[in-house]
Amino acid sequence: MIVKINTLIGGDTVAYAKEELIRCLSSMDATVGFGEGGVELTLGLSEGDPEIDSIDIKVEGGSGYIKGANPRAVLIAAYRFLYELGCRWTYPGVGGEHIPMRKLDAEEINVEVRETPSRRYRGICIEGAVSEQNVRDMIEFIPRVGMNSYFFQFFRPTIFFNRWYGHTGNPTLEGKNKSAEEIDAILARLVEETKLRGLLRHGVGHGWTCVPFGIEGEGWNKLDVDSLPREYFDIAAEVGGKRQVWDGVPLNTNLCYSRADVRSRMADAVVDYCKKNPDLAALHLWLADSLNNNCECPACRDTRPSDYYVMLLNEVDEKLTKLGLDTKVVFLIYVDLLWAPEREKLNNPDRFIMMFAPITRTYAHTLKEGVGSVASKKTPFVRNKLEFPADVGTNIAYLEDWKKIFSGTGFIFDYHLMWDHATDPGYMAISRTLFDDMKDLDYIGLEGMISCQLSRTAMPTGLPVYGMARALWDKDADFEAVTGEYFAAEYGEKAETVRSYLEEITRIFDPNYLRKPYLSDECAARFDTIPDMIKSFLLANPEISTSSSYEPYASLAYHAELCIRLSRLLSALARGEDTTGVRAELKSYVHGIETSVQDRLDVWNYSDNLIDDRLKDVK
Numbered sequence: 171m172i173v174k175i176n177t178l179i180g181g182d183t184v185a186y187a188k189e190e191l192i193r194c195l196s197s198m199d200a201t202v203g204f205g206e207g208g209v210e211l212t213l214g215l216s217e218g219d220p221e222i223d224s225i226d227i228k229v230e231g232g233s234g235y236i237k238g239a240n241p242r243a244v245l246i247a248a249y250r251f252l253y254e255l256g257c258r259w260t261y262p263g264v265g266g267e268h269i270p271m272r273k274l275d276a277e278e279i280n281v282e283v284r285e286t287p288s289r290r291y292r293g294i295c296i297e298g299a300v301s302e303q304n305v306r307d308m309i310e311f312i313p314r315v316g317m318n319s320y321f322f323q324f325f326r327p328t329i330f331f332n333r334w335y336g337h338t339g340n341p342t343l344e345g346k347n348k349s350a351e352e353i354d355a356i357l358a359r360l361v362e363e364t365k366l367r368g369l370l371r372h373g374v375g376h377g378w379t380c381v382p383f384g385i386e387g388e389g390w391n392k393l394d395v396d397s398l399p400r401e402y403f404d405i406a407a408e409v410g411g412k413r414q415v416w417d418g419v420p421l422n423t424n425l426c427y428s429r430a431d432v433r434s435r436m437a438d439a440v441v442d443y444c445k446k447n448p449d450l451a452a453l454h455l456w457l458a459d460s461l462n463n464n465c466e467c468p469a470c471r472d473t474r475p476s477d478y479y480v481m482l483l484n485e486v487d488e489k490l491t492k493l494g495l496d497t498k499v500v501f502l503i504y505v506d507l508l509w510a511p512e513r514e515k516l517n518n519p520d521r522f523i524m525m526f527a528p529i530t531r532t533y534a535h536t537l538k539e540g541v542g543s544v545a546s547k548k549t550p551f552v553r554n555k556l557e558f559p560a561d562v563g564t565n566i567a568y569l570e571d572w573k574k575i576f577s578g579t580g581f582i583f584d585y586h587l588m589w590d591h592a593t594d595p596g597y598m599a600i601s602r603t604l605f606d607d608m609k610d611l612d613y614i615g616l617e618g619m620i621s622c623q624l625s626r627t628a629m630p631t632g633l634p635v636y637g638m639a640r641a642l643w644d645k646d647a648d649f650e651a652v653t654g655e656y657f658a659a660e661y662g663e664k665a666e667t668v669r670s671y672l673e674e675i676t677r678i679f680d681p682n683y684l685r686k687p688y689l690s691d692e693c694a695a696r697f698d699t700i701p702d703m704i705k706s707f708l709l710a711n712p713e714i715s716t717s718s719s720y721e722p723y724a725s726l727a728y729h730a731e732l733c734i735r736l737s738r739l740l741s742a743l744a745r746g747e748d749t750t751g752v753r754a755e756l757k758s759y760v761h762g763i764e765t766s767v768q769d770r771l772d773v774w775n776y777s778d779n780l781i782d783d784r785l786k787d788v789k
Contacts (some may be wrong), residue, residue, distance in 0.1 A: 171201070171232065171276050183241035183368035184213055187248040187683060191236075194252050197272040209233040209276045213244055223318055227251050227283040232276030242368030245282075249314045254281045258659035259788055261313040261632025262307035262625065263769040265721035268659045289611065290646035291581035291618025293372065293652035294635075297588055298624035299333030299774035302356045307769065308625050309363045319366050319451065321372035321620055325381050325443075328353050329389030333774050339507035340773060342761045364676065365449070370622065372500070373447065375454035380420035382439035390459070392418035393676040405423025405432050407465035409554060425480035428469035437485040444490060444497040452523060453498040455486065462554040475509050482512035487521045498527050502583075503572050505558060509551040510571040516578075524572065524580030525614060528565035533590040533603050534682055537582075538610040540566050555734040566614055573615060582607075582616050587623035587634055593684035593779040595733050596676030601633045605649050608641035613636030618642060629770040630672055630729040631660065649682070660722045664711065668726065671707050675733060678703070679740070687788045688745045694744035700737035704730045716766070725770050728763050735759050739781075743788055757781055 175197065191211070196200050209232035216226040216237035223237040225247035236251050238244035249257075256270040294308055294317065309320055325329075330783050331353055332338070337345030348356070364371050377387030384403055386393065395415045406413045407424040416423040425432050430621040440455055447453075457479060464475045481499055490497060506665050516522055540562025547555055547564040559565050586604040594600040608619060619642060627635060640652045657665035678700055683693055708714060708730055716731075718724040735756040742749045757777055764773040 171199070171274050172203045172205060173404065174206055174210045175204065175207060176212040178209060178212060178214030179241065179244075182366050182442045184244050186366055187213055187241075188243040190245070190293075191248050191252070194257055194269055195274065197269045198255065198257075198272055200432040202274055209279075211236060213237070213248065215239065215241075215244070218286075222286060223316075225250055225283060227254075227281050229279060229281045232279040233273075234281075240368065242370075242622050245313050246316055246318070250285075250316070251281055251284060254283065254615065255279070258655070259311060260636055260656060261628035261770070262311035263628075264307075265725075266311070266628070266632060269404055274673050285343065285644070287316065287643045289581075289608070289618035289619060289642045290579070291319065291444065292317040292639070292642040293321055293370070293618075294329050294625075295321035295372070295583070295620050295622045296625070298330060298772040299338065300330050301334050301768075302331070302360065302623045304334070304625045304769065305360050305361060306363055309360065309367065312369060313367050314495050315636065316546070316643040319372060319620065321454070321492050322357065322360070322390075323375045323454075324388055325374060325377050326350065326353055326388050327357065329391070331350060331356060338774050339777050340761045340764060343764065346771065348728070351757065353469035357543070361705070369447065370451035372452045372454060374443065375456045375500075375502075376421055376459055378436055378439065379423055379425055379458050380454055382435050385420045387421050390419055390421055393420060405429060407463055408467040408470075409463050409465070411466075416458065416460055416463045419460075421464070421739075422458050422459070424458040424475070426465045426467060426470060427475065427482065428465070428467070428473065429597055433478070433482045433485055434457040434539075434687060436482060437489055440486045441493065441495070444495050445493070445540050448495075448497075450497055452498040452500050454461045454502070454525070455483065456502045456504070461558065463655050464506055464553060466553060471553060474509060474512055474546065476509060477511040477514045477577055479507060480511050480516060483522065484514075484517050487516075487518045488696055489529055490521070491518070498523050502527060503569060504529060506556060507699070508558070508565070508568040509567070510575060515575050515594055519578040522576070522578060524576055524578060524616075525583045525620070526569050526572075526580065526614075527583040527622070528562070528569075529561055529585060531562050531584075532560045532685075532686070533586060535562050536603055536606045536610065537562060537566070537615060538606065540564075541613045544568075580616050581618040581620060582611065583620050583622055584613070586638075587621060587622065587627045589775075590681075590685070590777050591627055591634060592680040592776055594676055595630075595679045595684075595729075595736065596674070597631055597634055598670040598673050598676040599681050599686070601637050601653070604634050605637040605641045605647075605652070608638055609645045609647070612645070624772040624775055626770055626772040628725075628770070629767055630726055632674075633657075634772075649783050664713070667711065672702070679737075683740070683744075683766050684784060687740070687785060689746050689788050690744045694741045697741040697744060701734045725767050728767050732756075732763070739785060743785060749787075753781065 177184050212235040214237050216225045218239040220240040223243040226237040236247045238247045258268040260266045285606045332347040336347040337343040383389040405426050500523045502525050543563035591600045627787045640647050661668045714723045716725050716727045738752040
């Protein structure tokens with residue numbers, strides 16, 4: 171079969187879509203040629219709102235068109251065409267690409283798809299410990315599964331890269347941190363990767379309470395406070411009668427927001443960043459990444475932080491408008507800012523995007539389950555004595571207060587795959603919760619999700635992020651169908667066997683126990699059964715081994731060994747026994763396999779979050 175691929179519009183993104191079609195079609199069938207004299211595929215723009223990634227595909231007998239409402243949507247449409255031919259991308263990286271080997275006969279290639287995504291915002295935020303390749307893989311993955319944006323946190327995201335390059339917390343690997351210049355070069359290359367794919371780029375978020383004042387804001391590191399400019403202590407929030415850098419971390423330090431000069435300096439820094447980054451789709455303007463540390467000085471104490479926050483946002487909008495800059499600004503509903511303003515309102519709502527970040531919520535319940543259920547649990551705003559809700563309903567009730575003063579567009583910024591996924595070793599429960607949350611965003615009136623998550627969350631499977639992407643694209647998608655499709659792509663004839671096994675892993679470990687361990691002989695006895703269950707599974711499925719040349723099988727085998735060691739730690743915890751030995755054994759194993767499972771498991775997070783924090787002791 172000879173294929174001619176025409177492009178009706180120029181630009182790198184559409185050219186890249188053409189390259190990807192050629193690459194994947196050639197991988198399917200090596201006899202396919204490209205040139206004149208055969209079927210023709212045309213890439214171009216469709217009618218419709220260019221802000222929305224609608225796709226339009228009509229191919230009959232191998233000829234036809236693949237269109238999108240913007241160049242990014244053309245690329246998404248190209249991947250969707252390949253999906254209809256059997257291609258699957260199950261997680262970021264080479265191992266997650268599944269291109270079927272098949273004979274491509276023109277008369278059998280008939281695809282007709284006209285769709286508009288259910289959600290406008292469909293993105294991933296950098297987090298965890300990452301290499302440049304990890305982030306590149308994620309950027310590559312995003313349009314393949316119908317997502318459209320990537321968020322680089324911080325002015326310079328040093329902390330995420332140096333957790334990997336410096337091998338933070340893993341004594342078995344020799345690491346070396348990257349310099350600021352090296353991080354800048356990495357970031358510049360990755361930004362070009364987002365541009366190539368036409369992705370919407372979000373930026374900054376953390377750092378506005380320190381960087382505008384000449385202080386580093388590249389992570390949550392404690393700094394030598396004696397080396398900081400003395401003027402910073404004059405504007406830092408007064409808490410308990412003292413102005414100080416909060417726990418030594420400027421990034422976590424709120425300021426004296428009643429001061430017009432403080433707000434003006436922050437606003438000027440925002441404007442300067444927008445001028446230097448005109449291609450930025452959305453700039454995130456956040457306050458300190460901490461809680462109960464807002465200024466108590468006489469000028470601040472009678473005004474909510476959210477009122478001063480809206481004042482700052484309005485000043486930013488005014489300055490941007492005067493310069494004719496149309497950059498969207500994302501404002502954050504998070505910790506102390508859950509409590510909506512009492513007096514202030516946004517003067518130009520069209521400038522802003524609302525972001526709801528319920529970081530203290532539980533993932534034992536979905537968003538839909540929480541709607542309207544416990545609004546009475548809201549508590550009054552009491553400066554620096556706030557209690558933050560775990561239940562979903564109360565979090566949503568605070569969102570509803572904000573929606574009374576802002577009727578514009580918004581999305582959720584949630585953390586399913588940042589911490590809580592580690593409490594579900596089988597990934598089956600968290601996959602369902604995340605999928606349902608994306609399907610049910612209409613219930614809370616939000617238009618999508620930027621997932622604040624680790625890049626490496628595919629051990630044992632990439633089902634959580636795969637299902638999230640599908641539900642964001644199509645809110646009517648069926649979890650069972652998507653899950654079946656995923657397992658078929660990854661495990662072929664072993665699909666049902668592996669799925670049943672992982673469902674049992676989720677059930678027997680019990681995410682609720684891992685979220686909050688407690689003394690229980692019954693739980694300990696259940697954990698004691700896990701090693702034999704896993705060994706029986708491996709014995710019955712000898713293809714699944716660490717020496718397998720098929721990466722999904724190899725990683726599943728590493729995961730099995732990890733779960734055996736995790737079960738021993740949990741058994742000791744549940745009995746109230748000394749966990750020193752089994753904890754060390756688990757950490758040693760996780761550290762030792764990092765290079766073998768690097769693209770699937772964030773070992774820094776697993777060790778720091780699960781082993782050293784959640785499972786430190788019984789609550």
